[in-house]
Amino acid sequence: MTKNKNNRAIWSTRIKSNLSQNLLKFSNSLNVDKRLYKEDIAGSIAHVEMLFKQKIISFKIKNKIIYGLSRIEKEILNKKFKFIQNYEDIHMNIEKRLFQIIGEEAGYVHTGRSRNDQVITDFKIWMRSSIKEISTLINKLINSTLNLAAKNIDTIMPGFTHLKNAQPISFAHYLMAYVEMFERDKKRFLNTLNNLDENPLGVAALAGTSFNIDRNYTSKKLGFKKPTNNSIDTVSDRDFVLDFLYSTTVCSMHISRIAEELIILNSDGFKLVNLSDKIVMGSSIMPQKKNPDLLEYLRGKSGSTYGNLFSMLTILKGLPLSYFKDLQDDKKLIFDSKDTLVNCLKIFNEILKNLYPDKKNMLELANDGYITATDLADYFVKNHSLSFRKAYEKTASIVNFAEKKKKKLNELSLEELRKFEPKLTNDVLKVFDLRNSVNSKKSYGGTSFDNIKKMIMRYKKQK
Numbered sequence: 399m400t401k402n403k404n405n406r407a408i409w410s411t412r413i414k415s416n417l418s419q420n421l422l423k424f425s426n427s428l429n430v431d432k433r434l435y436k437e438d439i440a441g442s443i444a445h446v447e448m449l450f451k452q453k454i455i456s457f458k459i460k461n462k463i464i465y466g467l468s469r470i471e472k473e474i475l476n477k478k479f480k481f482i483q484n485y486e487d488i489h490m491n492i493e494k495r496l497f498q499i500i501g502e503e504a505g506y507v508h509t510g511r512s513r514n515d516q517v518i519t520d521f522k523i524w525m526r527s528s529i530k531e532i533s534t535l536i537n538k539l540i541n542s543t544l545n546l547a548a549k550n551i552d553t554i555m556p557g558f559t560h561l562k563n564a565q566p567i568s569f570a571h572y573l574m575a576y577v578e579m580f581e582r583d584k585k586r587f588l589n590t591l592n593n594l595d596e597n598p599l600g601v602a603a604l605a606g607t608s609f610n611i612d613r614n615y616t617s618k619k620l621g622f623k624k625p626t627n628n629s630i631d632t633v634s635d636r637d638f639v640l641d642f643l644y645s646t647t648v649c650s651m652h653i654s655r656i657a658e659e660l661i662i663l664n665s666d667g668f669k670l671v672n673l674s675d676k677i678v679m680g681s682s683i684m685p686q687k688k689n690p691d692l693l694e695y696l697r698g699k700s701g702s703t704y705g706n707l708f709s710m711l712t713i714l715k716g717l718p719l720s721y722f723k724d725l726q727d728d729k730k731l732i733f734d735s736k737d738t739l740v741n742c743l744k745i746f747n748e749i750l751k752n753l754y755p756d757k758k759n760m761l762e763l764a765n766d767g768y769i770t771a772t773d774l775a776d777y778f779v780k781n782h783s784l785s786f787r788k789a790y791e792k793t794a795s796i797v798n799f800a801e802k803k804k805k806k807l808n809e810l811s812l813e814e815l816r817k818f819e820p821k822l823t824n825d826v827l828k829v830f831d832l833r834n835s836v837n838s839k840k841s842y843g844g845t846s847f848d849n850i851k852k853m854i855m856r857y858k859k860q861k
């Protein structure tokens with residue numbers, strides 16, 4: 399049986415000298431992976447229950463180990479646990495403490511398993527609950543977006559392409575574009591969740607084990623659909639880590655894009671969106687300033703989630719099977735991305751509740767830039783039997799004319815318009831009405847008021 403000298407590493411019989419403090423510090427992951435203590439204990443409990451069921455350990459030893467592990471969990475929870483850096487990681491810390499609490503019988507806990515499968519099991523369990531937490535936060539964000547959209551169905555703003563006025567839209571329609579992004583983010587996380595749903599526990603170091611273990615039993619106990627199929631792949635695989643990092647990256651990229659847009663809309667050049675004092679910051683020198691620092695920070699944070707994804711991809715590139723220490727940093731990257739995203743989701747939700755469109759300025763800007771030109775072209779197609787290309791040309795000439803006259807399209811008289819199309823009647827003037835333009839986009843997914851209302855209702859019902 400393993401000799402347990404509490405100040406020594408588990409492998410001290412084999413390896414005669416200890417790592418120097420410097421080297422230990424370099425290889426140690428305790429401060430990062432101590433977050434996995436609950437999952438580690440749950441995994442160990444399921445493991446020893448299985449060992450007992452399979453008659454590999456006795457009833458008494460199983461109960462002692464579970465008692466010890468439960469005590470350790472309470473100690474950590476109550477901040478009574480003494481983490482020892484020399485023990486490298488959370489797994490060794492818990493095992494060492496188990497020896498202190500229950501004595502030599504703790505030596506049975508690691509029967510038929512390795513830290514390699516133990517770590518991935520813990521990590522997957524942790525990831526499952528993190529995905530649930532993230533999904534709940536995304537749902538809250540969607541809810542706030544829907545609420546803001548519901549208040550702004552007939553708030554008209556210019557829709558942009560190339561950041562130039564393109565066609566009038568409803569501000570609610572624009573907000574509902576965010577909802578689509580967030581819904582896809584949720585699906586992406588759900589896919590990550592479904593893909594990781596295989597239990598690694600029991601593949602041991604890389605080859606499986608000669609003990610008669612029951613991996614279906616631990617799968618069920620730990621809430622996995624099934625055990626993984628190949629022991630070598632299991633300890634080498636970090637695809638689920640990449641999936642999570644990618645899902646996080648895309649979600650933070652969405653937040654970054656939206657943040658950037660709001661920064662632009664809030665800028666003095668646009669003045670289309672106001673931010674309440676609760677979410678702006680001042681300047682140390684310019685007394686007049688109200689800066690959108692939080693939005694800028696949200697925009698910038700995607701930098702670290704991208705970085706974490708690329709770090710993990712690079713760690714895995716060319717890495718032979720199976721376990722290598724290179725993989726240890728997967729947790730650091732994931733925890734950082736998860737914390738960053740959770741923060742961003744919470745902060746963006748606050749921002750959405752403190753953001754007010756300037757309806758007057760939105761309408762005013764929407765009246766600029768010949769924004770109803772496409773409506774006029776469509777009118778020619780529908781009422782004057784022109785092909786769209788002919789109608790486009792005619793409308794472009796009218797825009798040129800208006801520009802020369804320094805007039806907006808809705809300021810042109812019927813007489814002026816008739817110079818281009820003699821058969822035009824008064825009826826044409828309605829195409830220059832912004833509300834009419836917005837409401838005419840009734841094609842599925844378009845910006846008509848009715849479409850938006852239905853879409854908001856549909857998403858609200860799903861909640």
Ligand code: ARG
Pocket residue numbers: 427431486487513514517721723725726727
């Ligand atoms: N702290 C290590 C990690 O997270 C534990 C796995 C150690 N396995 C090993 N064969 N050294 O990667």
